[in-house]
Amino acid sequence: MELDLVELSRLQFAMTAMYHFLFVPLTLGLSIVVAIMESVYVMTNRPIWRQMTKFWGTLFGINFVLGVATGITMEFQFGMNWSYYSHYVGDIFGAPLAIEGLMAFFMEATFVGLFFFGWDKLSEVQHVTVTWLVAIGSNFSALWILIANGWMQHPVGAEFNPVSMRMEMTSFFDVVFNETAQAKFVHTVSAGYVTAAVFVLGVSAWYMLNDRHVALARRSIAVACSFGLASALSVVVLGDESGYAATHSQKMKLAAIEGMWHTEPAPASFTAVGFPDMKARETHYALHIPWMMGLIGTRSLTQEIPGIAELVENAEARIKSGLIAYDALEQIRAARGEMTPELKEQFEAHSADLGFAFLLKRYVDDPREATEHQIALASNDTVPTVWPLFWAFRLMVGLGFAFIALMAYFFYRANWKGMTFPRPALRLAVWIIPAPWIAAELGWFVAEFGRQPWTVDGVLPTAMSVSHLSIADLLITLVGFVAFYSVLFVIEMGLMVKYIRKGPYLDVPETEQWTARHEHRLRTHDGKVPGVHTPAE
Amino acid sequence: MILHELLSFEILRVIWWLLLGVLLIGFALTDGFDLGVGALLPFVARTDLERRQAINTVGPVWEGNQVWFILGGGAIFAAWPPLYAVSFSGFYLAMFTVLAALILRPVGFKYRSKRPSARWRNGWDWALFVGGAVPALIFGVAVGNILVGVPFHLSPELLSIYDGPFYAKFFGLLNPFSLLAGLVSLLMLLQHGAAWLALKADGMVETRARQMGPLFGSLAAAGYAAAGLWLAFGIEGFAFAEAPVTDGPSNPLLSEIVRTESWLLAYAARPWIAIAPLLGFGGILMAARTLNGHSDVAPLLWSKLGIFGVISSVGLTMFPFILPSSVDANSSLTVWDSSSSHLTLFVMLVSSVIFVPLILAYTSWVYWVLWGKVTQEEIADNSESVY
Numbered sequence: 001m002e003l004d005l006v007e008l009s010r011l012q013f014a015m016t017a018m019y020h021f022l023f024v025p026l027t028l029g030l031s032i033v034v035a036i037m038e039s040v041y042v043m044t045n046r047p048i049w050r051q052m053t054k055f056w057g058t059l060f061g062i063n064f065v066l067g068v069a070t071g072i073t074m075e076f077q078f079g080m081n082w083s084y085y086s087h088y089v090g091d092i093f094g095a096p097l098a099i100e101g102l103m104a105f106f107m108e109a110t111f112v113g114l115f116f117f118g119w120d121k122l123s124e125v126q127h128v129t130v131t132w133l134v135a136i137g138s139n140f141s142a143l144w145i146l147i148a149n150g151w152m153q154h155p156v157g158a159e160f161n162p163v164s165m166r167m168e169m170t171s172f173f174d175v176v177f178n179e180t181a182q183a184k185f186v187h188t189v190s191a192g193y194v195t196a197a198v199f200v201l202g203v204s205a206w207y208m209l210n211d212r213h214v215a216l217a218r219r220s221i222a223v224a225c226s227f228g229l230a231s232a233l234s235v236v237v238l239g240d241e242s243g244y245a246a247t248h249s250q251k252m253k254l255a256a257i258e259g260m261w262h263t264e265p266a267p268a269s270f271t272a273v274g275f276p277d278m279k280a281r282e283t284h285y286a287l288h289i290p291w292m293m294g295l296i297g298t299r300s301l302t303q304e305i306p307g308i309a310e311l312v313e314n315a316e317a318r319i320k321s322g323l324i325a326y327d328a329l330e331q332i333r334a335a336r337g338e339m340t341p342e343l344k345e346q347f348e349a350h351s352a353d354l355g356f357a358f359l360l361k362r363y364v365d366d367p368r369e370a371t372e373h374q375i376a377l378a379s380n381d382t383v384p385t386v387w388p389l390f391w392a393f394r395l396m397v398g399l400g401f402a403f404i405a406l407m408a409y410f411f412y413r414a415n416w417k418g419m420t421f422p423r424p425a426l427r428l429a430v431w432i433i434p435a436p437w438i439a440a441e442l443g444w445f446v447a448e449f450g451r452q453p454w455t456v457d458g459v460l461p462t463a464m465s466v467s468h469l470s471i472a473d474l475l476i477t478l479v480g481f482v483a484f485y486s487v488l489f490v491i492e493m494g495l496m497v498k499y500i501r502k503g504p505y506l507d508v509p510e511t512e513q514w515t516a517r518h519e520h521r522l523r524t525h526d527g528k529v530p531g532v533h534t535p536a537e
Numbered sequence: 538m539i540l541h542e543l544l545s546f547e548i549l550r551v552i553w554w555l556l557l558g559v560l561l562i563g564f565a566l567t568d569g570f571d572l573g574v575g576a577l578l579p580f581v582a583r584t585d586l587e588r589r590q591a592i593n594t595v596g597p598v599w600e601g602n603q604v605w606f607i608l609g610g611g612a613i614f615a616a617w618p619p620l621y622a623v624s625f626s627g628f629y630l631a632m633f634t635v636l637a638a639l640i641l642r643p644v645g646f647k648y649r650s651k652r653p654s655a656r657w658r659n660g661w662d663w664a665l666f667v668g669g670a671v672p673a674l675i676f677g678v679a680v681g682n683i684l685v686g687v688p689f690h691l692s693p694e695l696l697s698i699y700d701g702p703f704y705a706k707f708f709g710l711l712n713p714f715s716l717l718a719g720l721v722s723l724l725m726l727l728q729h730g731a732a733w734l735a736l737k738a739d740g741m742v743e744t745r746a747r748q749m750g751p752l753f754g755s756l757a758a759a760g761y762a763a764a765g766l767w768l769a770f771g772i773e774g775f776a777f778a779e780a781p782v783t784d785g786p787s788n789p790l791l792s793e794i795v796r797t798e799s800w801l802l803a804y805a806a807r808p809w810i811a812i813a814p815l816l817g818f819g820g821i822l823m824a825a826r827t828l829n830g831h832s833d834v835a836p837l838l839w840s841k842l843g844i845f846g847v848i849s850s851v852g853l854t855m856f857p858f859i860l861p862s863s864v865d866a867n868s869s870l871t872v873w874d875s876s877s878s879h880l881t882l883f884v885m886l887v888s889s890v891i892f893v894p895l896i897l898a899y900t901s902w903v904y905w906v907l908w909g910k911v912t913q914e915e916i917a918d919n920s921e922s923v924y
Contacts (some may be wrong), residue, residue, distance in 0.1 A: 054922075061647060062647065062648075062651075065643045065644060065646075065647040065648075066643075066644065068600065068603075068643050069639075069640040069642075069643045069644055070640065071607070072603075072606075072607065072636055072639050072640060073636050073640070075607050075610045075611060076610050076625055076632060076636060077625075078614065078621070079610075079613075079614065079621040079622055079624065079625030079626060080625045080626055080629055080632050080633070081626070083622040083623065083625070083626035083696075083697050084622070084694075084696050084697075086614065086618055086621050086622040086625075087618055087619055087622040087695055087696075087697070090614055090615070090618025090619075090621060090622065090877070091618055091877045091878050091881050092881070093614070094611065094613075094614030094615030094616070094618055094621070094877070094881075095615045095877075095881055095884060095885060097611040097614055097615065098608065098611035098612045098614065098615035098616070098885060098888070099615075099885075099888050099892075100611065101604060101607050101608035101611040101612070102608060102888055102889065102892040102893070102896070103888070103892050105604050105607060105608075106601065106604045106608065106892075106896045106900075107896075107899070109600040109601045109603065109604045110598075110600070110601030110604070110896075110899060110900055110903055111601075111899075111903070112600055112601075113596070113597030113598055113599075113600050113601060113903065114597060114903055114906065114907075116596075116597065116922065117596060117597035117907065117922075117923065118597070118906060118907075119922065120919075121906050121907065122906065161786055161878070163785075163786040163788055163791075164695075164786040164787045164788045164878075165694060165695045165788065166618070166695070166787075168877075168878040168880070168881070169877075169878060169880050169881045169884070170880070172880070172881075172884045333693065336791065337786070337788075337791070467622075467626035467629070467697070468626065468696060468697060468698045468699065469626065469629060469703070470702075470703040472703040472704075473629050473630065473703045473706060476630065476633070477629075477630070477633045480633060480637065484637060484640070488640075488644060491644070491648060495648060495651050495652075498651075498652075499651075505921055
C-alpha cells in the first residue's frame with residue numbers, strides 16, 4: 001500500500017481516539033455507579049456499601065488514570081496532525097473543548113484526588129458530595145466533547161469569512177443546542193453507563209461463581225442491573241434519535257449505513273442483512289423488512305429518504321455551485337479582502353457549497369479548471385465505503401438489544417427471584433464483559449467513518465484538513481503511539497485483573513437480617529445455604 | 538447576537554492575551570511543582586518510603602493541576618486558533634515527546650505502588666523523573682524558539698508550512714539560546730518542586746529539598762540573566778512596519794512585519810514592564826534564600842512570584858507578537874491578527890468569568906482540606922489507599 005499523509009493521519013487519529021475511548025465509557029458509568037453506592041452507604045450507614053464504594057472506586061481509579069493520560073493526546077493532536085482543520089474551524093470547534101476544561105474536566109480532576117485521599121479528611125456527606133462532583137464532572141465532559149463532535153457532523157451556527165479564510169461562529173446557541181449533538185450526548189453517556197453496568201455485573205458474577213465476596217457481589221449486581229436496564233433502553237432509544245436526526249442532517253451517512261442505493265417510494269424498507277456491493281451499487285442477498293426504514297428515519301409513511309445515487313447527483317450540483325463561490329473567493333482574496341457588492345452577492349449565494357468545490361482539490365490544483373469527468377469523480381467521493389458501515393452498524397445494534405435482554409433478565413432474577421442467579425447466566429455475564437466496549441467502538445466507527453470524505457460535513461474535506469507534515473513524521477509518531485499504548489494497555493489490564501482477583505481490602509459478611517429474609521429462596525436442592533459465609537482470604 | 542459588541546474586538550483580544558498568560562502561569566505555578574517533584578524524585582528521596590512520601594505530597598492534587606495544561610491547550614484552540622495550528626504542527630516531534638512524557642506521569646503516580654516489586658517501583662520512579670524533567674525542559678525550549686522566531690510560513694490559504702527537514706521539528710528546536718531557555722525553565726521548576734517539598738514533607742526528604750533547592754534557584758537566576766543579555770545583544774526582535782489594524786479579521790498575512798535590533802526595545806517604549814523581570818529575579822532569589830531557613834510557606838510563595846515574573850516578562854517583552862516567523866516575517870502571528878472571531882472571544886470570556894472563580898474557589902478548598910505535612914507514618918498506616 002502506498003503511504004499517504006492523509007491516510008496515515010487518519011489512522012493515527014482513529015487509533016488514539018479509539019484507544020482513549022477504551023477508558024472513557026467505564027469512567028462515565030462507573031463514576032455514577034460508585035456515587036450511587038456511596039449514597040446508599042451515607043443514607044443507610046451499612047459498612048458493606050462503604051466497602052463496595054472503595055472496591056469499585058479502586059477499579060475506577062486504575063481505569064480513570066489512563067483515560068486522563070490518553071485524553072492529553074486528544075486535546076493536542078488536532079493542532080499537531082490536523083492543523084488546517086484547526087485553523088479552518090477552530091473558531092467554533094475550539095470553544096466547546098475549552099469550555100469542557102473550564103466547566104467539567106477541572107471539577108472532575110480536582111475532586112478525584114479527594115475521592116481517593118479524602119476518606120479520613122472529610123465528613124461522610126462531604127465525601128459523597130465529592131464523589132458526585134467527580135461523576136457529574138465526567139458526564140459534563142462528555143457533553144462538551146459531543147457538542148464539538150456534533151458540530152463536525154452537522155455544522156450549524158457558523159459561516160465562512162473570506163478574509164480570514166475560515167469558518168466563524170454566528171450563534172453559540174445553535175452550536176450548543178445542535179440536535180445532533182444533544183442526541184449523540186445522551187446516546188454516548190448511556191453507552192458508558194451500559195459499559196459500567198456490564199462490567200460490574202460481570203465481575204460480581206465471577207465472584208458469585210467462585211463463592212467469594214458474595215455479599216458485595218450480590219448488592220453490586222442489584223445496582224448494576226437496575227442501572228444497566230435503564231441505560232440499555234436509553235442507549236437504543238437515543239441511538240434511534242441520532243438516526244432520526246441524520247435523516248435531515250447527514251443523508252449520505254444514513255443511506256450508506258442502510259445500503260440504500262436508490263430512493264425508494266415511501267415508506268422505505270429496511271435491509272436487515274445483505275452484502276453491499278460498491279461497484280454494482282446494489283446489496284446482494286438482501287433481506288428487506290418493509291416500511292421499517294421509513295418509520296425509523298422519518299417517523300412517517302409518506303416522506304421519502306433519498307438513496308445514494310440521488311445524493312451523488314445532488315453532490316454534483318453542489319460542486320458546481322461551490323465552484324461559483326470558489327471563483328468569487330479567489331477574486332476577493334486577490335483584492336486583499338476588498339469586495340464589490342456584486343462579488344459579495346455572488347459569494348454569499350453559493351458559499352454554503354464552497355466545501356464541495358474543495359473536493360476537487362484531490363484531482364486538480366485549481367478546482368475551477370476541473371473537467372466534467374473530475375467533477376463526476378469528486379461527486380462519487382462523497383459516498384463512504386458502504387460495507388464496513390453496513391455491518392458495523394448492525395453489529396452495534398444487535399449488541400444493544402442483547403444488553404437490554406441481559407439486564408432485563410438479571411433485573412428479573414434480582415427483584416422477583418430473591419437474587420438467585422443460575423450458574424450459566426453468571427458465566428454468560430462474565431463472558432460478555434468485552435461486548436459493550438466493542439459496541440462503543442463500533443458506534444464511533446459508524447459516526448466518524450460514515451462522515452467521510454469530510455471532517456466537517458459538507459464544509460471541509462478530510463484530505464484538506466491535515467497538517468503539512470512528512471511521512472517520516474507520521475511513521476515515527478504512529479510507531480511510537482502503538483508501542484507506548486500497547487505497553488500501557490498490558491500494564492493496565494494486569495493491574496485490573498490483579499485487583500479484581502484480590503477483591504475488597506476488608507471483607508464484610510452478609511448481614512444476618514438479610515440472610516434470614518432471603519433464606520427460603522437461597523436454599524439449594526442439597527439443602528445448603530450458599531454464599532452466606534465468605535471464605536477467608 | 539449584539540451583546541458581544543459591548544466589548545470591542547480590540548479589547549477582547551487584549552483580554553484573551555492576558556488570559557492566555559493567566560493559564561500558562563496557572564499551569565507553571567501549580568503543575569510546575571508536580572513536574573519539579575517528579576524530576577527531583579530519584580535524588581531527593583532514596584528509600585521506598587521516602588519516595589512514596591514525596592509522591593504523596595502531590596498525589597491528591599497533580600490531576601487537578603494538570604488541567605491547567607489541558608485547559609491551556611483548549612483555550613489556545615478556542616481563542617487563538619492560528620497559534621494552535623501553527624505551533625503544535627511545527628513543533629510536531631517535540632510535542633510528541635512532551636505528550637509521551639506527560640502520559641507516563643499519571644500512570645506512574647497511580648500504578649507505582651500497586652505492586653510490591655522493587656524493580657516495578659524503581660522503573661516507575663524513573664518514569665516519573667522523565668515525566669517531570671522532559672516537559673519542564675521542552676516547555677522552556679519552546680519559549681526560547683518563540684523568542685528567536687520559528688521557521689514557518691503561511692500559504693495564501695493560511696496553511697502553516699514548517700520549513701526544513703522532518704527532524705527539524707525536534708532537533709531544529711535545540712539551538713543554543715533555546716537550550717538555555719529550557720535549562721532556566723527546568724531549574725526554576727526544580728526549585729519550585731523543592732519549595733513544595735519543604736512545605737509538604739518532613740524528615741530527610743525535606744532536608745534534601747532545602748539543600749538542593751537553592752542551588753537550582755541560583756543557577757536559574759544566573760541563566761535568566763544570561764538569557765536577558767543574549768536577548769539584548771544577540772537576537773533580533775520583530776515589529777509592525779506601520780500601525781496595525783487592531784480590530785480587523787484575523788489574517789496574519791494582511792500586515793507587514795519588519796525585524797528590529799532587539800526585543801528589548803520594548804523596555805524603552807514601555808518602561809513599566811521592567812517590573813516583570815525584577816519580580817522574576819527577586820522571587821527566584823528570595824525563594825532560594827528562604828529555603829535555607831525554616832519557613833514552610835515562604836519559599837513556595839516566593840518561587841511562585843518568581844515564576845510569575847519570568848513568564849510575564851516573556852509575554853510583555855514580545856507584545857503584541859505571540860509567534861514570530863524567522864523565515865517569513867509577514868507570517869508572524871500577533872495579538873491583532875491571530876485571534877478567534879469577536880463573538881467567540883466574547884462567549885469564551887463569559888464562560889471564563891463564570892467558571893474561573895469557581896475553579897479557584899474549589900481548588901483552594903481542596904488544598905485547604907489537604908493542608909499539613911505528609912509524613913512517612915501516614916503512608917505506612919494507609920499503605921493500601923495512598924500512592
